[in-house]
Amino acid sequence: MKKDNSSYNQIIKSTSIFGGSQVVVILIGVIRTKVIALLLGPIGVGLLGIYQSIIDMVRTSSMLGMDTSSVKEIAEANSQEDDTILNKAIVSFNKWIFFSILLSTALCILFCIPISGWLFEDDSYAIYIALLSVATALFILTTGRSVILQGMRKIPELAKSTIWGSLLGLIITLPLYYIWRIDAIVPALILNALIGFVFVEFYYRRLKIKNIPISNKEAFRRGLSSLKLGLYIVTAGFLGTLSMFLIRAFISRYIDLDAAGLFQSSWVITNVYLGLILKSMGADFFPRLSAISGNDSKARSLVNEQTYIILVIASPIIIGLLLFSDFALSVLYSSEFIYASTILKWQILGTYFKVLSWPIAFILLAKGKGKLFLISEVIFYAAYLLAAYLLYPSYGLDATGIGYFIAYCVYLPTVYFMVRKVSSFSWDSNIIRMGIVNLCAIICVFVISVYYKQFQTLGGGAILILSLIYAYINLKKVFTLEDLKKWFIKK
Secondary structure: OOOOOHHHHHHHHHHHHHHHHHHHHHHHHHHHHHHHHHHHHHHHHHHHHHHHHHHHHHHHHHHOOHHHHHHHHHHHHHOOOOHHHHHHHHHHHHHHHHHHHHHHHHHHHHOHHHHHHHHHOOOOOHHHHHHHHHHHHHHHHHHHHHHHHHHOOOHHHHHHHHHHHHHHHHHHHHHHHHHHHHHHHHHHHHHHHHHHHHHHHHHHHOOOOOOOOOOHHHHHHHHHHHHHHHHHHHHHHHHHHHHHHHHHHHHHHHOOHHHHHHHHHHHHHHHHHHHHHHHHHHHHHHHHHHHOOOOHHHHHHHHHHHHHHHHHHHHHHHHHHHHOHHHHHHHHOOHHHHHHHHHHHHHHHHHHHHHHHHHHHHHHHHOOOHHHHHHHHHHHHHHHHHHHHHHHHHHHHHHHHHHHHHHHHHHHHHHHHHHHHHHOOOOOHHHHHHHHHHHHHHHHHHHHHHHOHHHHHHHHHHHHHHHHHHHHHHHHHHOOHHHHHHHHOOO
């Protein structure tokens, strides 16, 4: 007798909707990245990465972690029958967003000269860094609206806004890069941020949220619970952004901007493109987990189900990227970026441990265990920076990829131990079995692609085919064509 797979169906459905939008975003990003790489070269890509790091760092520190903690609060309010509770939560959150914009603007303007001097050893880039305040403010507004859509589990609306924003942003900004080259980077960032906000604002307004009058004092009081968790999140996020900023700055300062571009290319593939898989799954997963976080048994089942689907989807993709990393770098960037292949392969290997740790780490956030979450992040970035720094004299730029792998080898058991303590969580036997089988396949392909390239086509190709078959067998256990038909046919 077939078991009830409704929870698996919900995971796959939400992943398909938002994940489909992310595929479009990836394709758009591939085109944008390819054009930028061809027009600007490694120096332009490296400069773009540095500007993006500044935006991320300022945005993360200004939002005080409210973007993540408020998903939990809005999801809990959305589960209540009284719409007034939800409306008050959203209005209060919007007031915090306004404060975040003021703070981000002040940070960009006040520190533009010191940042320019430290990064580039002159003040000529200060005006560009100050102008990033506009892009940062728009990104914060976009994030705020996206948080509300996610908390209310409006995944289709969130997906549509992402697709249209990315597509129009591509069409408008590419001519800027063609005409002004490197000088177009900052204006293009601002335009992309503006376009993204316009589309997410459109879908937000369709929700018709009632603007219930709330004083600043009440909004502050209501936001304190989110702020308490948010401060831990923002500290962890700032630590991560700062770590990436330090690595990029170290590379550009002590090697050159070409090397920074190589690092940026591998980082984008592993943490942006592969990260979109996790993002598409987390869009609905985190609100669902937050709503049942008080029930350890239900939370454990949901996390195991989410991990099951992640292994089915991500494992063949990881194997494929290991085999075709050179091709991916050439297509996404240019032949100049193939030198980043070894960095990329080490990072892809580390990504497998990332996808295993990702669902269980959400338990810490759903339960409001901000301190433990922060400790786990500190351990990860400390391991990453330390490993990269110690290995740099022997491995050069490749040390950044090896350090990434080592850091996740440390992070996975750390976060698993923490979650087990707070919720008695454990992986079920299916997850352990699938995890070991996929790990063996991934390690084999990694060794072949790095050390025995002559067997890459035959041996690696065979393992990829077997991994796809294995993934299909496991997917079929929890999802069938009949389940797919039920999405479209109401009985």
